Amino acid sequence: MEESNPVVLLCGDVWHIVESSRASRRALCGAELRDRRAHSRLHTVGREHICPVCLRLNDEQQSPDARYPPLT
Numbered sequence: 001m002e003e004s005n006p007v008v009l010l011c012g013d014v015w016h017i018v019e020s021s022r023a024s025r026r027a028l029c030g031a032e033l034r035d036r037r038a039h040s041r042l043h044t045v046g047r048e049h050i051c052p053v054c055l056r057l058n059d060e061q062q063s064p065d066a067r068y069p070p071l072t
């Protein structure tokens with residue numbers, strides 16, 4: 001099984017996951033990508049530095065059967 005390593009964009013102080021570093025106007029979590037400072041890959045930046053909402057949505061896309069506790 002191929003490990004997921006999506007493109008991430010640094011917007012302000014937060015890395016967000018995007019589908020395409022150029023074409024995407026919004027991050028996975030819905031945040032507008034206005035302040036693009038850098039782009040990289042999830043594994044390069046490290047999960048602990050990624051927007052938690054993007055991370056959760058990305059994980060759900062990768063494994064639709066997995067269950068996650070709701071965000072509170």
Ligand SMILES: [Zn+2]
Nearest residue numbers: 016029051054
């Ligand atoms: Zn995000």
